[in-house]
Amino acid sequence: MNLNIDAVKENTFDAIVVGSGISGGWAAKELTEKGLKTLVLERGREVEHLRDYPTMMKNPWELPHGGRVPPEELKFYPVQSRTNWINQGNKHWWVNDVDNPYTEVKPFDWIRGYHTGGRSLMWGKQTYRLSDLDFEANKKDGVGVDWPIRYADLAPWYDYVETFIGVSGRAEGLAHLPDGKFLPPMDLNCVEEVLRDRLAEKFGRKLTIGRVAHLTAPLPHDPGRGVCQSRNLCDRGCPYGAYFSSNASTLPWAKKTGNMTMKSNAIVHSVLYDEAKRKAVGVKVIDAETKQETDYFAKIVFLNASSLGSTFILLNSTSSRFPNGMGNGSDQLGRNLMDHQYRTGAEAEVEGFEDKYYVGRRPNGIYIPRFRNIGNDKRTDFIRGFGYQGSASRESWSRGVAEMSFGEELKKELMEPGPWRIGLTGFGECLPYSDNRVTLNKDKTDKYGLPTLSIDAEWKANEKAMRVDMRESAAEMLEGAGFKNVRTYDAPDNIGLGIHEMGTARMGRDPKTSVLNKWNQLHEVSNVFVTDGAAMTSSACQNPSLTYMAMTARAVDYAVREHKKGNV
Amino acid sequence: MNRREAIQRTAMMLGYAVTGPAMVGVLNGCKASPELPFNPKFLTADQAQLVVALSEVIMPKTDTPGAVEAGVPQFIDDMILSVYTQADKDRLAKGLAAFDEEAKSTYGDSFASAKKEDQIALVKKHHDELAGKSGDSSAGWWRASGGGEKPFMVEMKELILLGFFTSQPGATQVLQYNQSPGPYKGCVPLAEVGKTWAT
Numbered sequence: 042m043n044l045n046i047d048a049v050k051e052n053t054f055d056a057i058v059v060g061s062g063i064s065g066g067w068a069a070k071e072l073t074e075k076g077l078k079t080l081v082l083e084r085g086r087e088v089e090h091l092r093d094y095p096t097m098m099k100n101p102w103e104l105p106h107g108g109r110v111p112p113e114e115l116k117f118y119p120v121q122s123r124t125n126w127i128n129q130g131n132k133h134w135w136v137n138d139v140d141n142p143y144t145e146v147k148p149f150d151w152i153r154g155y156h157t158g159g160r161s162l163m164w165g166k167q168t169y170r171l172s173d174l175d176f177e178a179n180k181k182d183g184v185g186v187d188w189p190i191r192y193a194d195l196a197p198w199y200d201y202v203e204t205f206i207g208v209s210g211r212a213e214g215l216a217h218l219p220d221g222k223f224l225p226p227m228d229l230n231c232v233e234e235v236l237r238d239r240l241a242e243k244f245g246r247k248l249t250i251g252r253v254a255h256l257t258a259p260l261p262h263d264p265g266r267g268v269c270q271s272r273n274l275c276d277r278g279c280p281y282g283a284y285f286s287s288n289a290s291t292l293p294w295a296k297k298t299g300n301m302t303m304k305s306n307a308i309v310h311s312v313l314y315d316e317a318k319r320k321a322v323g324v325k326v327i328d329a330e331t332k333q334e335t336d337y338f339a340k341i342v343f344l345n346a347s348s349l350g351s352t353f354i355l356l357n358s359t360s361s362r363f364p365n366g367m368g369n370g371s372d373q374l375g376r377n378l379m380d381h382q383y384r385t386g387a388e389a390e391v392e393g394f395e396d397k398y399y400v401g402r403r404p405n406g407i408y409i410p411r412f413r414n415i416g417n418d419k420r421t422d423f424i425r426g427f428g429y430q431g432s433a434s435r436e437s438w439s440r441g442v443a444e445m446s447f448g449e450e451l452k453k454e455l456m457e458p459g460p461w462r463i464g465l466t467g468f469g470e471c472l473p474y475s476d477n478r479v480t481l482n483k484d485k486t487d488k489y490g491l492p493t494l495s496i497d498a499e500w501k502a503n504e505k506a507m508r509v510d511m512r513e514s515a516a517e518m519l520e521g522a523g524f525k526n527v528r529t530y531d532a533p534d535n536i537g538l539g540i541h542e543m544g545t546a547r548m549g550r551d552p553k554t555s556v557l558n559k560w561n562q563l564h565e566v567s568n569v570f571v572t573d574g575a576a577m578t579s580s581a582c583q584n585p586s587l588t589y590m591a592m593t594a595r596a597v598d599y600a601v602r603e604h605k606k607g608n609v
Numbered sequence: 610m611n612r613r614e615a616i617q618r619t620a621m622m623l624g625y626a627v628t629g630p631a632m633v634g635v636l637n638g639c640k641a642s643p644e645l646p647f648n649p650k651f652l653t654a655d656q657a658q659l660v661v662a663l664s665e666v667i668m669p670k671t672d673t674p675g676a677v678e679a680g681v682p683q684f685i686d687d688m689i690l691s692v693y694t695q696a697d698k699d700r701l702a703k704g705l706a707a708f709d710e711e712a713k714s715t716y717g718d719s720f721a722s723a724k725k726e727d728q729i730a731l732v733k734k735h736h737d738e739l740a741g742k743s744g745d746s747s748a749g750w751w752r753a754s755g756g757g758e759k760p761f762m763v764e765m766k767e768l769i770l771l772g773f774f775t776s777q778p779g780a781t782q783v784l785q786y787n788q789s790p791g792p793y794k795g796c797v798p799l800a801e802v803g804k805t806w807a808t
Contacts, residue, residue, distance in 0.1 A: 101775040228795030403791035
């Protein structure tokens, strides 16, 4: 009996965080810094900053097969391969699709990384604030439910998070894309400056350098991280810790408090619910290596397992109180799955500037903030809008394949950089639809015996109408800027491929129509918080990670305050 | 070790010297198919000879290293072995055979054994044909050929340029390479930067 009591004691913490990615790392840091003994559970393997970045210093000639991955390795990644982004430098970060199955009722690209830091190791680092244009949109349009928060609720937390992680960008004074606490902006190149000026003159639109979580100046509070060296090899892990990842930033800070216990290979089966206390008491964990089940206990549980991961855990946390999943009295859990659509836009050739070039591989591009359905701009064929990302660059040696020349002549030609090209890709908002949803599939279990997810989601009429404009407006701007041979493109773009899946445990004011309240707290279980993408009530069109981080820090602050008052 | 040395060593190991007409025959063979700079793992010796010769025609040694010195044939052999699917392997083997057959019927010699000017003429012919097909000159020809099977010359050029410019000599001596360039500078006179960045 004593043994049992000791075991329970040993497995008891003040707080449990499920997931160590972008939002989980933040939950871990904030909880431990506030003095809570915190267990962080990561379902994948351990990845230690620097130590476990095997390819970070490799030169092109040091990677096998020119960086290509052989088919006998790729066959484990049939879904992840849809990104066309798996290479010898980053292949160890992708989830094994064979071991981690799900069902696509309609095509849905679920792109994942199961290891310490999750997708924070390989994210795009684009870092934008939402604004009241976004927080008020559902209410104004009568779509979904109203966000229970406004920009003012989140603004101080955006400040807090940006200051800590380091965000480079330029203040532009746009109300709908609020400025942040910026490190110096990265340079635009000569051609991007031309586009910026012509967009302003001819269209009255802004173009700014991408706002990114890369250090362009040292962080006085975090001397362990260095300044970006423009290697653009971020997806291998950064030797300088110059971009924000949980591994380089939040987790080391959580660790040094002495309050964090980190467990890898710990797959959360469900959140444990105590019917008498009407609270969660911990989580059930399956060891990914031994398949042994262990219960861990805590007074506060933060779910940061990614939108679909956290949603899965709640759906799988059934009890007589919650037969359809914990906190699912609204039947909204798993619904309203959103993503961002992209992979459409335009590109053009640029004449001139042959005597100009650049130094460095900037891990960033340009950003054209949303201009649709703002102020006097009013579309009748769709609501909401999109932003553009892109860049200009000079063609490199690969253009030689298509040249008529070969031999000495070709060699000489390729030593000179080729003509400039410029491209724009739209990133469009997706509306919440209750029938874009994930459900538990008990007929198909994974190798741990856990049910799997069925995903049934698609782009609908509003997204499709917007997509046409994303393509055409890109061409219109490049033509208006005077660039040549403007060509639109529209590549296959399953929902999911934006890797911004969100919305499946949405925040709202009413427990009857939403899963989380304005503090990211389950309406129905006061000590369970969800602060990853699942919480999103609408998708906006901005890259969402910064918002997850800000929501997390805000929710932890609330949870710990309420916990001290005995309310959580 | 060149072929003559190899033959001589083998001969010594066997305990007798190869002399007379037999030796002449072997050495003529040596001229017809020069020593391979690598041990092919996928390509046959004949295919490898073709790849060596074609690589050097596309990206020759000048005052800077060429494709063969940069190890491109070995790179191509490895790519086909490790990265190509079986269908791609079969297709490429067919392409190599057809190209060599064309060399033989046009110049009476395998591509590798043909005179340099004949090699260049055949490669040029393939470029001209592709340009003609698209009714376009220069850069249009590859894109215009899209949709169907990638033409043999395009595929080989792709492999050769990829292998060459990701090699150390190609990246650092022909172009320039810096793994850690430092803060990005967006608008610099080309004269200050010099050559194309390898990456």
